[in-house]
Structures are given as structure tokens and as C-alpha cells.
Amino acid sequence: MKILHYLNQFFAGLGGEEKAGQNALLIPRAVGPGAVIENALKDRGVEYAILACGDNYFHEQEEQALTAIRAAIEQFQPDLFLAGPAFNAGRYGLACAKVCSWVRDNWRIPAITGMHEDNPGTKEIGRHVFVIQTGASAASMPESLKRFSLLIERLLSDNESGIENFRAEYCLPIPRRFTARSAAPDYVRAADLLLAKLKDQAYESEIPRVEAKQHPIPNLTGSLRNATVALVTEGGLVPKGNPDRLESSRGSKYFKYAIEGREDLSHGEFEAMHTGYDTSTVNKDPDRIVPLDAMRVLEKAKRFNKLHSHYFVTTGTGAMPSKMEEIGAGIATELAGSGVGAVILTAT
Amino acid sequence: MVVITCLSNVATQVGVGRILGGNKFHYPVGQPELPPEEELRWRVDLMDKGLAALETPLKEPKVF
Numbered sequence: 001m002k003i004l005h006y007l008n009q010f011f012a013g014l015g016g017e018e019k020a021g022q023n024a025l026l027i028p029r030a031v032g033p034g035a036v037i038e039n040a041l042k043d044r045g046v047e048y049a050i051l052a053c054g055d056n057y058f059h060e061q062e063e064q065a066l067t068a069i070r071a072a073i074e075q076f077q078p079d080l081f082l083a084g085p086a087f088n089a090g091r092y093g094l095a096c097a098k099v100c101s102w103v104r105d106n107w108r109i110p111a112i113t114g115m116h117e118d119n120p121g122t123k124e125i126g127r128h129v130f131v132i133q134t135g136a137s138a139a140s141m142p143e144s145l146k147r148f149s150l151l152i153e154r155l156l157s158d159n160e161s162g163i164e165n166f167r168a169e170y171c172l173p174i175p176r177r178f179t180a181r182s183a184a185p186d187y188v189r190a191a192d193l194l195l196a197k198l199k200d201q202a203y204e205s206e207i208p209r210v211e212a213k214q215h216p217i218p219n220l221t222g223s224l225r226n227a228t229v230a231l232v233t234e235g236g237l238v239p240k241g242n243p244d245r246l247e248s249s250r251g252s253k254y255f256k257y258a259i260e261g262r263e264d265l266s267h268g269e270f271e272a273m274h275t276g277y278d279t280s281t282v283n284k285d286p287d288r289i290v291p292l293d294a295m296r297v298l299e300k301a302k303r304f305n306k307l308h309s310h311y312f313v314t315t316g317t318g319a320m321p322s323k324m325e326e327i328g329a330g331i332a333t334e335l336a337g338s339g340v341g342a343v344i345l346t347a348t
Numbered sequence: 349m350v351v352i353t354c355l356s357n358v359a360t361q362v363g364v365g366r367i368l369g370g371n372k373f374h375y376p377v378g379q380p381e382l383p384p385e386e387e388l389r390w391r392v393d394l395m396d397k398g399l400a401a402l403e404t405p406l407k408e409p410k411v412f
Contacts, residue, residue: 215363215365216365217365217366217406217407217408217409218349218365219405219406220402220403220405224399224403229399229402235376277373277374278374279374281374281375281378281380282374282375282378284380285378285380285384285387287377287378287388287391288375288376288377288378288380288391289375289376289377289378291377291391291394291395293388293391294377294388294391294392294394294395295395297388297392298392298395298399303396303399304399342349342350342399342402343349343350344349344350344352344395344398344399344402345350345352346351346352346353346370346376347351347352347355347359347370347376348353348373348374348376
């Protein structure tokens, strides 16, 4: 029975913030919280190793960190993967969440982490990972590690009802993004759904449908001849170099960029940050996503009063609907406050 | 507001009321096959349709 336990540099005893850039490192013995768990399982004949990685290194060099973690897993061949507990530490919690989800998905071994319910890591945890609820600080370490050990005991004894009871009592309810309707592996269920669809049989998607909320449809007040019209896009178009660091997916921000005095958006001055579509055509001529050139023609022809001084942009891919609602409301409030009477929103 | 997108079914599903069909999902208001002047003419025409959609009072969602 082999346990591999992921810790950040601090809990692995390597150092504090000055060691946050530490590359992933395999330590062939239990240290820190791992030593407590190993001791609790001492009658079980457990072989224990620690995988230590700096908080910053994991996020700044995620690909290299995962490569090192893969090498460590292939070398050590764990039966069980642990991470944390991370309490309410954001960087650590996110790393624990990502690494547990990744290990569970790739090696199909049980993965356990622990964190506080407000830790941003809770939003990144994949299905099947056990997420033990902890307090907000390391003051809850002893209690949290007892829970880790209890769950490991139950996993080792294949105590299925004990595991389910544990999940109900001590694990954070992580909302599932989809519901597996049978025990078959993902690829079998996907193929079954496809076959059912092709044969015109009844099938039900595992992904819940987003129910459309009914929004009132705003109509123009007055004439376009008196209206200021604004351009908005979710297509991620930003000035070249992306000065404000708009995310290319999972957008959490929006920005506005001045277009006053510009007749069009030219190649090389603007570029799209968006992993949801092939941006090459838009990058060649950004008017293909923010149609400034055409709007200037119509403005000069007095089709409407004037174009708003800025266009607004976010990235609408891979994002949380709740975050997008927040962004939409923010843009709408700013536009309404600037006397904009109509909006054209381009979406990919 | 009018949303210009080629995925009008998605826009409908998420509850957008006023939708105008765009060209392709990776360039909703572009037509790169055309020479630049013609592409601009096409885009002006599309945006004019967008403005007309804005001028159309709606009670029910509509794809223009």
C-alpha cells in the first residue's frame, strides 16, 4: 500500500514564501502532515512519500509541475493520492484541487484533499475527488488529519457504506457538473449516447441543460437618430499585447477601450484573446469582431446619432454563467450611465 | 440590444431576445473571402440590419 501526499513548500518543511518557486520534488518519506497520517496508519504497513511543490511554481509553471508530478507518480506508483489540507490558502487550495482532479482522472486512484468551503480551490475540483471540509486555518490541522486517516482506513477496508457516510458527514458538497447514469467508463457512456441518438432512441445528456431565464426584451426609446450606440463583444478583442491581461478563457473581467477618432481597427493594433475560437481571421482584420469601420460609415450617413467613445469586451468561453451575469450587469450599468441608448453585441 | 452571432440557437437558449444571424462563429461580422471594399460593404449592410433589428419593438424573442 503506497500513499503519495502533495504538500506545498511550507508544509513540506522546505521554507516559506522565499521557497514558493520550488520545483516539484519527491521526498521518499513522510514529513509534516504526512508524518501524522503515516503514524495513524502505522499498523497498515503503508509506504509513504511526499510530493512537495512551491505555491508559485505550481501556478506559474503548471505544465512543468505536472510533468514532474507525472514522473513522481510513475516512479512511486501510489495506490492513493493525498493533497493538503489547504484550509483557506488560495494558491495551495487551487493546486490541491487541480492536482487531485488530474491524478484521479489519469490514474484512477482515490484522491483526497481537504480545504475550507471558501477556498477558491473548491471551484476547480473534479468529480470523484474527496474534499474533506476543514477550518479556515491550520488551527484545524489535528482534526483534519484525523479525518484524512479515518477516510483512508475506510478506503483500505473497502468499507463502501462507511465511505459514503464519511462523504455525507465530512466532505464538502462539490456541485457536480454532470451526472453519470451508469458505472460504465466515460468513453463507453459517450458512445452509448451517440448510438442512441443515431438510432433515434431516447437518450438523456449527462450535462444539465442551462435553463434560459426570461429577460424582458428592451425596446428602443425614441429614434436611433438621437441615440448613442455602443459596441460590445465577448470575442476577447484587446489592444495588441493585452495590456490589462484579459483572460483568454474563464473570463472574470471586462474592459473598455477607446475608439474615439478611429475609423477602423487595424491588424497589428488589436488582437483577440479567446481560446474558444480560431482568432486568426479576426486578428487579420479586427473589424470582423468589433465592426467599427462599418459603424463609422453608418454614423456618417446619420443612420444613428453617434457611436459610443469606447467598446466593451470580455471573453465568453469556459466561464461561469454567474460570473458572466455579473460582467453583463457591470457593462450595462456603465453604458446606461454614459447615456448609451442601444447596443450591438457580437458573439462568437 | 441586438446580439449578432451565427449560433442563434445558443443565444436563444440563454434567453437573448433580439438576435441577428452573423456569418461564422470565429468571425460573426466578417467575410474574409471578399476583397476588402466588398467586405466593408457587406458589413455595413449587416450592421444596418442590426440597427433595423434594434428599431423593431419586440414582445417575444426574435431571430432576424
